[in-house]
Amino acid sequence: GLPAREVLPTADKDKIIQQLNELLSDPSAIVVKPLRHVNRKKLREETSLVNSCVAAIPTSSITDTNNLLLAGAHVVCERLGEKPSSQKTNQRKDPLWKRRIEDKINQVRKVRHHKRKG
Numbered sequence: 001g002l003p004a005r006e007v008l009p010t011a012d013k014d015k016i017i018q019q020l021n022e023l024l025s026d027p028s029a030i031v032v033k034p035l036r037h038v039n040r041k042k043l044r045e046e047t048s049l050v051n052s053c054v055a056a057i058p059t060s061s062i063t064d065t066n067n068l069l070l071a072g073a074h075v076v077c078e079r080l081g082e083k084p085s086s087q088k089t090n091q092r093k094d095p096l097w098k099r100r101i102e103d104k105i106n107q108v109r110k111v112r113h114h115k116r117k118g
Contacts, residue, residue: 016053016075023071024057024064032073038080046076 023030035043054072059065093099 013053013056016050017056019075019078020050020053020057020068020071023074024067027067027070030067030070030074031077032070033077033082035077035080035082038082042080043076046079050076050079 050072054068057068059068094102
């Protein structure tokens with residue numbers, strides 16, 4: 001048979017659904033971070049819970065669906081006590097290949113500068 005699921009009080013589900021709807025009204029507020037370090041069992045429980053709430057919210061486009069799933073991930077992070085990462089670390093660095101090339105250029109410039117002095 002199916003594993004026994006805890007029945008969640010309706011108030012808790014309503015609270016999660018309200019939270020998801022708030023995030024959907026402002027998708028820029030959605031922050032998701034990797035959860036590799038989180039206890040798998042706890043993560044599975046929270047994900048199942050939020051998934052059951054996500055299923056109750058209708059979407060009209062693939063973009064809405066994507067935002068809903070991201071909002072669900074955001075709620076799971078919050079429920080697990082994860083702090084949202086600051087926007088500074090969220091900004092993309094230059095790609096690794098570009099940083100390597102820039103490092104090489106700087107090294108060559110240093111060497112040429114030292115040769116001119118000497």
